[in-house]
Amino acid sequence: MDDNTIICRCEDVTWGEIRKQLDKGYTTLDEIKRITRAGMGRCQGKTCQRVLLNAIARYLNKKVEEIPLSKFRPPTKPVPLGVLAGDKND
Amino acid sequence: MKEYDIVIVGGGPAGLAAALTAASCAASVLLVDDGLQLGGQLIKQTHKFFGSSEQFAGIRGIEIADNFIDKIKKSPNIDILTQATATGYYEDGILTILEGLNGNSLVKVKPRCLIVATGAAENMLPFINNDLPGVYGAGAVQTLMNVYGVVPGEKVLMVGAGNIGLIVAYQLIQAKIKVEAIVEAMPCIGGYWVHASKIARLGVPIYTSCTLKEVRGKEQVEGATICNIDKKFCFISQSEKDLDVDTICLAVGLSPLSELLWQTGCEMNYIPELCGYVALRDENMRTSSEKIYIAGDVTGIEEASSAMIEGQIAGLNATASLGFYHKEYTKLNSKYKRQLSQLRNNIMSEAINRGIQKVIIQKGETHVYSH
Numbered sequence: 034m035d036d037n038t039i040i041c042r043c044e045d046v047t048w049g050e051i052r053k054q055l056d057k058g059y060t061t062l063d064e065i066k067r068i069t070r071a072g073m074g075r076c077q078g079k080t081c082q083r084v085l086l087n088a089i090a091r092y093l094n095k096k097v098e099e100i101p102l103s104k105f106r107p108p109t110k111p112v113p114l115g116v117l118a119g120d121k122n123d
Numbered sequence: 124m125k126e127y128d129i130v131i132v133g134g135g136p137a138g139l140a141a142a143l144t145a146a147s148c149a150a151s152v153l154l155v156d157d158g159l160q161l162g163g164q165l166i167k168q169t170h171k172f173f174g175s176s177e178q179f180a181g182i183r184g185i186e187i188a189d190n191f192i193d194k195i196k197k198s199p200n201i202d203i204l205t206q207a208t209a210t211g212y213y214e215d216g217i218l219t220i221l222e223g224l225n226g227n228s229l230v231k232v233k234p235r236c237l238i239v240a241t242g243a244a245e246n247m248l249p250f251i252n253n254d255l256p257g258v259y260g261a262g263a264v265q266t267l268m269n270v271y272g273v274v275p276g277e278k279v280l281m282v283g284a285g286n287i288g289l290i291v292a293y294q295l296i297q298a299k300i301k302v303e304a305i306v307e308a309m310p311c312i313g314g315y316w317v318h319a320s321k322i323a324r325l326g327v328p329i330y331t332s333c334t335l336k337e338v339r340g341k342e343q344v345e346g347a348t349i350c351n352i353d354k355k356f357c358f359i360s361q362s363e364k365d366l367d368v369d370t371i372c373l374a375v376g377l378s379p380l381s382e383l384l385w386q387t388g389c390e391m392n393y394i395p396e397l398c399g400y401v402a403l404r405d406e407n408m409r410t411s412s413e414k415i416y417i418a419g420d421v422t423g424i425e426e427a428s429s430a431m432i433e434g435q436i437a438g439l440n441a442t443a444s445l446g447f448y449h450k451e452y453t454k455l456n457s458k459y460k461r462q463l464s465q466l467r468n469n470i471m472s473e474a475i476n477r478g479i480q481k482v483i484i485q486k487g488e489t490h491v492y493s494h
Contacts, residue, residue: 039254048249080247083378083399088249098393102400105385107211112221116229 040088041081043074048088055092062086063103072103077110127153127202128445129438130218130234132209132383135163136427137419137434138240139191144438145238146198148447153232154201155220157208161195162188163242164262165427167269170290173315177462178428185269187427204230212237212386216414236414236441239384240434243377243398243420248282251337257344261291261374268298276370280347281305282335286314288374292322295372303366306333306349308356308375315471335371336363344369379421387415396478397423405484406460407440408433416441423478432463 036049046069054068062085065071071085072078078085090097129145131138134156142154160166168184179187195201207222207230218237220230245260247253259267259275261283267273279300281292284307292302305322310332312319323329336350336358351362378399385391389410390403401423402410409416418437419430436459443452467476 034249035251038249038251040249042247042254045254077382079244079380084247084249105382107213107219107386108221109210109382109386110208110221110226112210112229113226116221116227 034088040084041069041071041074041078043076043080044070044072046071046081051085051088052092055089060089060093061101062089063101065089066103075111124217124231124233125153126233126235127151128235128447129153129238129441130155130232130236131238131240131438132218133163133240133242133419133421134158134161134203134205135240135242135419135430136165136187136191137242137421137430137437138163138238139165139188139195140431140434141238141240141416141418141438141441142195142201142434143191143198144435144449145442146195146201148439148442148449149200150442150445150447152198152201153204153234154195155204155207155209158205160205161192161203165191167265168427169269169294172428174428174466175462178431178466184427209241209383212383234414235445236416237387238416238418238434238437238441239387239402239421240417240419240430240437241380241383241421243424244380245373246376246378248335248373248375250335252340252344253338255338255340255344256342257340257369258338258371259373261287261372264370264372265291265294268294274298274300275372276344276368277301278303278368279370279372280335280349280366280368281372281374283307283374283376284309284312284314284319284329284331285374285376286318287377288372289314289318289322291372291374292327293318296322296325296327300370302327303368304349305329306335307331308334308352338371344371347371377420377424379423381421384410384415384417384421387412389415392482394423394478394481396474397482399424401478401482403482403484406436406486407456408437409440409444409484411484413444423475423482425475429463429466432459432466435459436463 034048038048128150130153145152165184165188174180207220210221211219222228264275279302337348339346347366351359384402389412391400404410416437418433
């Protein structure tokens with residue numbers, strides 16, 4: 034894959050940036066996310082997570098299911114803080 | 124906070140069928156969907172369905188949706204929330220929903236049983252300039268054209284010759300848009316030959332063992348390079364071909380939208396035949412979490428016809444688990460299951476059947492339900 038290929042469109046993260054981290058030994062989805070912000074944008078990884086998982090698996094010569102996923106926590110999409118703060122329905 | 128017997132997340136074919144079935148068992152139902160209107164992918168499917176009359180063969184997807192929505196709106200025990208995204212399922216069994224076009228209000232509900240029918244998302248491909256305007260998912264193009272009446276461009280390259288790629292290519296041609304070519308990475312066409320032949324007769328080349336290598340353009344797509352690939356999916360040098368296109372349509376598969384299921388803590392497994400991570404479940408569509416049922420593409424990528432039957436099975440059994448037995452429960456339950464296995468009794472369903480064998484929790488199998 035060409036280094037200039039965009040993997041995460043929300044955060045503009047390229048394969049080159051991700052490959053650099055893999056070369057350094059950061060090989061889990063969580064590590065890549067925290068360092069590069071891949072998967073942390075508007076779509077919360079709905080577009081890039083699968084691409085990223087496949088790319089990591091291929092780099093490590095492993096199966097996709099052998100790459101640990103990150104923990105799934107609410108919310109599934111960005112919620113404005115004002116909406117949370119203004120919630121009076123409890 | 125409002126309580127419901129059944130809350131269904133997703134108003135596509137699976138969710139619509141589940142809602143009607145659950146309501147017919149006298150349960151109180153909330154149907155939540157993030158679209159502007161109910162119907163999921165059905166509302167853009169202008170083509171007629173295949174199969175048997177029970178699965179609406181010969182009827183267009185959009186008419187199937189209208190038929191369901193009409194009945195659902197007439198059901199007094201179904202509440203509907205559209206433009207509403209289920210954002211979280213918490214340990215105390217509360218579901219949070221972000222409502223409104225701009226997501227400006229947060230609703231909390233307490234379902235006694237949750238049916239997750241969130242469907243799927245389109246797969247993305249990594250290639251150079253994949254972030255240029257003019258690069259679309261095939262499903263997005265179908266929505267633009269068939270729901271909003273907007274053409275995506277003038278000259279299209281379709282990537283993927285599965286049923287979605289073939290059907291959307293044909294619908295593009297119907298909208299007077301030029302489809303320059305269809306490329307398919309696999310050595311043979313994945314979709315039904317009846318669709319492929321129709322397109323081939325109209326003079327559109329379908330290249331197999333071939334994929335998109337690169338898109339060119341500054342502000343938008345101005346051209347594309349396709350390239351043959353070998354058995355290991357590596358580019359074969361000197362086999363590139365340049366195409367004059369302004370639109371790239373990606374029909375390279377779907378993945379189950381399973382975030383909400385992960386949050387419920389039910390057991391999940393990676394099943395390639397079902398196109399990603401899916402929940403383990405029994406034949407009544409109940410997951411390893413006692414209160415969580417599933418139906419449709421979130422259980423594994425298949426078709427609207429099977430999604431509707433799974434919705435019926437989930438709706439019937441989720442309500443039964445709460446004590447609302449339909450007066451013809453036994454008869455209906457075996458009828459739906461028979462229809463589903465008939466639908467899957469063909470060579471195209473081989474992978475699906477193999478995948479299901481890997482996720483099915485057998486009857487009588489001791490399973491410790493997590494709460």
